[in-house]
Amino acid sequence: MRYVYLVSIVGVIGLIALLGPRGSVTTRPPIEVFPDMDRMPKYHPQAKSAFFADGRTDRLPVEGTIARGTYYEDEYFATGKNGEAFGKGFPIDVDNDAMARGEDRYNIYCSVCHGAAGDGDSMTKKYGMLTVANLVDQRLVDYTDGQLYDVVKNGKGLMLGYADRLSVEDRWNVVLYVRALQRAANGTKDDLTPAKREELGL
Amino acid sequence: MxxxxxxxxxxxxxxxxxxxxxxxxxxxxxxxxxxTPSYTRVGYQPAQPVLYDHSFHVGELGLDCRYCHSAVEESGHANIPAASTCMSCHSTIKTDSPLLEPVRASFASGEPVPWVRVHETPDYVYFNHSVHVNRGVSCVECHGKVNEMEIVTHDQSLSMGWCLDCHRNPEEHIRPVDQVTNLDWVHPGGKKGQIEDGLKFVEEWKINPPQSCSGCHR
CATH class of the missing domain: 1.20.5 (Single alpha-helices involved in coiled-coils or other helix-helix interfaces)
Incomplete structure (x- = not known):
């Protein structure tokens, strides 16, 4: 009996040594102990497909079609252009909500390169993004709203477009916030109310 | 005898x-x-085709989670970014790095980079990312401190009991919505403040996490 215990203990210690504690880092895919119906023959987003020739479950729109809900009758709203020329003005409601949303989106997608203040001073600049535009520069202040919208959507120079990550509405919100940054960076004392000017002694 | x-x-x-x-x-x-998944899943760290370092891109550069996982607020599925997202910067930076070859090849051909999925719930679980992140459940609650991971590792068990821990006591885990992608955020008032504010959010946002089977299984 003593030997049975000895062999069992050695066995258990061996097993523990082999299995390791919870949370050990491993590249082996997780074992599914009770696999029941964990994996069903159905499709998940961005997963592999055995059916389609390109091996993807995600399908691209059929050529010559667009997805429902992505057609906008208002050409200026969708492209920033009236005919061939870039337009002026905002086709969205300009209010605090739009500005807050624009700030939120700007800080996610734009500030990484253009900087939180829009002046191009950002973390990625330190790592070699040297051609990033200074958004508060007069050159870009002179851009029309539609032109700025077009840059957000389609990119310009080395910048790729953000159409895949920003909805049409959000692109306009971002343009609105960029306008606010430009205003903040290029403000003069004339922008202040007379009371404030007096308060600051200007 | x-x-x-x-x-x-x-x-x-x-x-x-x-x-x-x-x-x-x-x-x-x-x-x-x-x-249990606490043993079988936690610590899973598959080798990825590209050594994307979250600790650098998020921790050092300060990229928001949504810069790449952009659909997470609208979709049940938190998307893996397209190669064009990587190329937003890498068409300028490290343009000839051999480590980025799969990304460049994908960008040129349109064939996806074969990333290996780390977190995968069973197929009978219908987890929706958007409802969680829009109600103050941070990424860190389920994915751990990805902003400190050089290689993404499975951090939490994602077992059913673990889901229910939070569904039963949501006030311990929800935070202001604008802090959801700030993985280092902890309530400044400590545990007590967290529960106080958590209870407030639960009431204000009418949070009622399902505990019935059909909440997550259909």
């Missing part, structure tokens, strides 16, 4: 019973400890 069984065999049945009990206890503890 008296010599057929030696004297020591008298105690044998008892010894065998005791041994069986000990063995059973060992097996039960073993299964409890190992046959």
């Amino acid at each position: 008296s010599n057929v069984f030696p004297k020591w065999s008298n105690a044998l049945p008892l010894k065998i019973i005791v041994f069986i009990f000990i063995l059973a206890a060992a097996i039960v503890s073993g299964v409890t400890y190992y046959a």
